Amino acid sequence: MKEFAFSRASRLRLEKEFEAVFAAGKKTVTRELVAWHTRGGGKEKKIGLMVSKKTGGAVERNRLKRLLREAFRLTRKELKEGIRLIIYPKAGCAVKNLAQARQELETLRQKARLDNDGKEERS
């Protein structure tokens, strides 16, 4: 498994998976993001993104999702194994580029204490 790969296994894809995170997970809120997170089985770290229509048009929403997905992809090894994470940018989210996306994700990681606890999954 390559370090920066982002295949379907890294995404939450089913209604059930989302429901499970909402039901069992904790909610953490930062300046720009709302996140639900829990630990599931296996080592795979999965992310799901929700962007409200109030954020803007399709172009803007896609851009936001791509930036957050890219930030997750690049900093994934910092996260706990088996993490299930749902990220929901608040309406009027100020994230406009990759640096801000990474910054927000790091803030979230620290606030929710989702750092990898040492058992490095060295590829």
Place this chain on the structure above:
RNA sequence: GACCGCGGAUGGAGGGCCGCUCUUCCGCGCAAGCGGGGGGGAGGAACUUCCGAACUUCACAGGGCAGGGUGCCGGUUCAAAGCCGUUCAGCGGCCAUAGGCCGGGAGGCGGGGGCUACAUCCCCCGUCGACGGACAGCGCCACAGAGAACAUACCGCCCCGCAAGGGGUAAGGGUGAAAAGGUGCGGUAAGAGCGCACCGCGCGCCGGGCGACCGGCGCGGCAGGGCAAGCCCCUCCUGAAGCAAGGCCAAAAUUGCGCCUGGAUAGCCCGUCCGUCCCCCUCCGGGGGGAGGCGCAGAGUGGGCCGCAAUAGAUAAAUGGUCCUCCAGGUCCCGCAAGGGGCUGGACAGAAUUCGGGGUACAGUCCGCGGUCUGAA
């Protein structure tokens, strides 16, 4: 030449690294999948969902009603879809009373000109429009005004009367978006299509035009307000819903039917040993019911596949992120200038069954048309 408006075209280029999706080939793996190589991967509007077509399911003898839509005339334009024909790929034909485009006709509004002047009328220019019907019926026309829809008489004018008042009248004034067509002459007590001429209006005939309509002649003294993007009447069109259409596969649980009843030994069978759930009946052989297991069937949930790809084909939904170079463009600095350098920097917007048309958004560049200002001749 500058600026503005409208219409059209175009919708930055190349590369490195890390990723996504589809497809194909190779290798590994029981499989899920993993690794590697090749190839494809947003738009003129993909936006909007305003029209129409294909496609799908349901409904359907025939006719009508209701409902929805449509509305001057002529020409033209139509699909990488679909259907038909022919054919090797290709060609031809059919289908859109929706829309688009071009031209025309009556009409409204604004401006200019003409008939000496006003009004009407005529001509020209610009502009607007869903442009059948107001003697089929119903409804509504606020305020103002005397009167607003089988009209009316305030100030007036005329006659009678000393006056009060009575009668005639609809020219003039005034109100209004709209008040028994307009101008002139005659006529009259004063007036009035009361009479006449011209214009307007209605009807008929003739002529022109494919047609909407237009022109001419004759007749009628003039009927009668506006609104149908109010209800409505007439013409013509119209079965309904939409890919969340629709079709298929099919866990778990449930329902029905059938069969069977556990464990150890063992690769399997026989055999042997231990055990044999609950309730009822019993002639002690057994029978019935429940529970459990297995199989089959029905329906079809979660889920999946098809629909869904003639150069994208996903399904929490790919087509990206970042860096470098160049090219437009903007701005600042140096320079008399040519030029040089720094910083910045590319709009509107992203497929979800497909196709055609309309509408709307749009940086910069280019082209065309129009307007305003300025300059030269």
Place this chain on the structure above:
RNA sequence: GCGGGCGUAGUUCAAUGGUAGAACACUAGCCUUCCAAGCUUGUUAUGUGGGUUCGAUUCCCAUCGCCCGCU
């Protein structure tokens, strides 16, 4: 993807085609030692652009924004 609906003061709502109102809020004044309450007064709006009409919040068309429903 499809089908419906709604846009009126700062807010919540009215208005047969005929001067756009009400409540709360806000401004000013009165009252009170002051505040609140009360009384009086005033300001503010038809999403935008066209069309029909003498006249449009209302009718029609386009556009923009918002809301709801359908697996």
